[in-house]
Amino acid sequence: MIAPVNRAADRAAVRAFRPQRTIPAVVVAVLLTLLGLAVAAETISALAGHPLRWIPYDRMLAWATTTPWQSPAFLAIAALVTLVGLALLALAVVPGRPRMVPARTGDADLIIGMRPRSFTRALAHAAEEVPGVHSATARIRGHAVAVTATTSGWDEQHFEAAVRDAVLTRMAALSPVEPYQVQVKLKERR
Known part of the structure; x- marks a missing residue:
């Protein structure tokens, strides 16, 4: 049974399984905290009349x-500082690889997800069930699923359409929140 479309439930599922950039965020937070503490200590010690001189201001100014x-x-x-800044911005903006494929349940309080590997295995298994297909693999590439099926080399258009239909049927049963395009590639069995 295909779950009904519920926009609030879909948004909740996508938000719950959004990949997080925890390690880069922790590294940046620790570095900025240490820099802030060093500047605060230098400022407070200079105002108190006994500068710590951890940071060699005189040499830097000269x-x-x-x-x-x-x-x-x-x-x-300047180039090094710019590259580090751009790398940190890229890490913050570019999403990471998702750990789960959110699935539609129709209920905003019930959020489920599948591992990408399990999702692609189910789609590859659907392709393998097509008569004449000996083996198949599937991979997620962005918002597309690339299916490679090994056949006996009969009618290529027939196999491509049959594999696409089988994969789309299985995908509809799994009901992922985000739509995926299906790309089929056929290989002849040797």
Whole structure:
């Protein structure tokens, strides 16, 4: 039985299984906290009249005032800082690989998901049930499922349509929240 479409339930399932970037977030948070603590300690100690001098301000100021902007050292440091910043932004913006494929239940309080490997195995098994298909594999690539089926090499159009129909039928039964396109590739058995 196919679960009814419920937009609130679909949004809840997608939100629940959204991949998180925990490790990069923890690294950035720890680095920013340590930097903030160092600046706070330097500021408070300088205001108290006994500067800690953990950060060599005098040497940094002297280097900054005597180094021209076209200096290779300055350009290399600026490029490195820019690359690190862009990498951190990319990690934050680009979603990670999902750990679960959310499935439609029709109930916003009931959220279920399938492992991507289990989902693709079920779709490959559906392709293998087509008469004349000896083996099949399936992989998720973005919002598409790529199915590779090994056949005896008869009518290629017949097999492609039959495999696509079998995979789409199984996918409808599994009822994933997000739609997937099915791409079928046939290989001849040797």
